[in-house]
Amino acid sequence: MALHPQFIGEMERLLGDDEARQLLQAITGTDAVTSIRVNAAKTALRPAPSCTRVPWCGTGYYLPGHEQFTFDPLLHSGLYYVQDASSMVIDHIVRTLVKQPVRYLDLCAAPGGKSTAARAALPTRSLMVCNEVVPQRANILKENIIKWGNPDCIVASSDSSRWGRLTHFFDVVAADVPCSGEGMFRKDCAAVEQWNPALVEQCAQRQRLIIDNVWNAIAPGGLLIYSTCTFNRAENEAVAEYIIDRYGATPVCIEMPSDWGIANGVDGQKWCYRFLPHHVRGEGLFVCVLQKPDDETRATLPTKRRRQNTEKIPQSAKQWLADSDKLTFTMAGDTLTAISADMADAADLIARETDVLLRGVEVGIAKGRDILPAQSLALTTAARNDAFATAEVDYASAITYLRGDAITLGDAPRGIVLIKYHGAPLGFAKQVGNRANNLYPREWRIRSTYAPSQPPCVLGSV
Numbered sequence: 433m434a435l436h437p438q439f440i441g442e443m444e445r446l447l448g449d450d451e452a453r454q455l456l457q458a459i460t461g462t463d464a465v466t467s468i469r470v471n472a473a474k475t476a477l478r479p480a481p482s483c484t485r486v487p488w489c490g491t492g493y494y495l496p497g498h499e500q501f502t503f504d505p506l507l508h509s510g511l512y513y514v515q516d517a518s519s520m521v522i523d524h525i526v527r528t529l530v531k532q533p534v535r536y537l538d539l540c541a542a543p544g545g546k547s548t549a550a551r552a553a554l555p556t557r558s559l560m561v562c563n564e565v566v567p568q569r570a571n572i573l574k575e576n577i578i579k580w581g582n583p584d585c586i587v588a589s590s591d592s593s594r595w596g597r598l599t600h601f602f603d604v605v606a607a608d609v610p611c612s613g614e615g616m617f618r619k620d621c622a623a624v625e626q627w628n629p630a631l632v633e634q635c636a637q638r639q640r641l642i643i644d645n646v647w648n649a650i651a652p653g654g655l656l657i658y659s660t661c662t663f664n665r666a667e668n669e670a671v672a673e674y675i676i677d678r679y680g681a682t683p684v685c686i687e688m689p690s691d692w693g694i695a696n697g698v699d700g701q702k703w704c705y706r707f708l709p710h711h712v713r714g715e716g717l718f719v720c721v722l723q724k725p726d727d728e729t730r731a732t733l734p735t736k737r738r739r740q741n742t743e744k745i746p747q748s749a750k751q752w753l754a755d756s757d758k759l760t761f762t763m764a765g766d767t768l769t770a771i772s773a774d775m776a777d778a779a780d781l782i783a784r785e786t787d788v789l790l791r792g793v794e795v796g797i798a799k800g801r802d803i804l805p806a807q808s809l810a811l812t813t814a815a816r817n818d819a820f821a822t823a824e825v826d827y828a829s830a831i832t833y834l835r836g837d838a839i840t841l842g843d844a845p846r847g848i849v850l851i852k853y854h855g856a857p858l859g860f861a862k863q864v865g866n867r868a869n870n871l872y873p874r875e876w877r878i879r880s881t882y883a884p885s886q887p888p889c890v891l892g893s894v
Contacts, residue, residue: 436627447698455710464516465517470511506854508876512890513549513580519714523549530555534602539563581813595649607656615662652726669697683723704718753795769790772792822850841861847863860872
């Protein structure tokens with residue numbers, strides 16, 4: 433791997449010759465580690481005892497090697513998420529700083545790793561809003577949020593300038609901004625090839641613009657969690673200092689035990705945190721937390737909700753969710769969605785200002801006079817356990833189902849059946865006579881024709 437000479441020179445200037453040499457050796461001469469984060473809301477399973485924990489995330493684990501995750505039904509069921517260990521620090525940050533329910537915006541959220549980590553760490557009754565401006569990436573984000581299964585989430589796809597219209601709306605905004613990707617060099621050859629000094633400056637300008645666009649949406653006294661996956665100062669400490677100088681933000685220090693190996697800012701800033709691959713088992717990451725001054729009058733948010741046409745909402749479908757009396761149901765086109773009633777006003781306002789792709793739980797899709805359960809319903813933790821007949825399938829059948837092919841369910845009753853693998857829901861099928869129509873989403877299907885004879889052994893111990 434040939435690194436750009438100016439990148440090498442910049443690392444030597446920032447870190448000193450010895451530290452830069454160790455960093456460059458880690459990037460070019462060592463392999464990336466594999467790590468996962470377990471969804472504790474869905475399972476008590478954990479990796480084998482030989483797998484070590486990620487120090488800054490209680491549900492994060494290092495694996496001894498890279499598994500064929502695509503062929504693990506438990507991944508598709510949302511029981512765990514494959515994520516770089518450095519990025520899991522959002523769990524520690526959120527648990528340290530957020531003690532009461534909040535409105536949380538993950539502004540640049542795809543593919544969803546930091547969103548699902550933050551969602552797991554947030555207090556109950558918090559509203560998580562995940563945004564990705566690029567449509568294709570936004571669809572991947574939506575898929576991963578649905579698989580994670582928390583019902584109190586909204587997914588949107590809008591430019592940062594539109595979020596700024598929501599004055600003082602969010603208590604916490606996380607901005608893992610697009611960057612030059614130096615921290616991903618070990619894993620991404622394309623990032624190495626496209627790097628140049630002009631890209632760094634272009635990214636730094638865009639990062640400042642994104643913060644300018646969204647700053648108005650942060651409530652007085654609220655928090656901005658700023659992060660990148662790059663090493664240079666221009667996109668990291670310099671942008672943080674820009675926010676402090678322009679908006680009067682206050683840096684927030686977070687306890688990071690010294691044995692974690694996390695470095696401070698290149699100029700000694702104890703409120704900046706750098707993950708360097710020669711010191712931590714993870715990829716490159718920069719993160720800091722800045723608090724907005726609490727010297728503004730909080731905006732009064734509208735609370736009057738739009739009238740819903742309840743006549744079009746199938747009453748039977750409401751019974752598919754637990755605590756349905758505490759939910760607000762909305763029929764948008766042919767899709768029935770549900771969200772906690774105390775979050776419905778916020779959801780309405782977000783939908784008026786941005787392009788919402790997911791509003792809580794997608795409950796069902798209208799088909800003529802019938803309504804078919806949506807994939808989101810199969811994977812949400814808010815579903816009733818007894819809402820549908822279930823069919824437990826073996827590994828081969830699970831892979832066949834996840835490919836979108838027909839499967840045989842034996843003596844399953846006619847009608848909608850929830851497919852499970854090792855007790856974990858995968859999705860729905862419709863039993864018709866001796867065959868079952870596969871209802872797994874076409875865009876989610878496994879496209880590879882290969883599959884191992886045995887499932888990857890990722891989770892298995894309690």
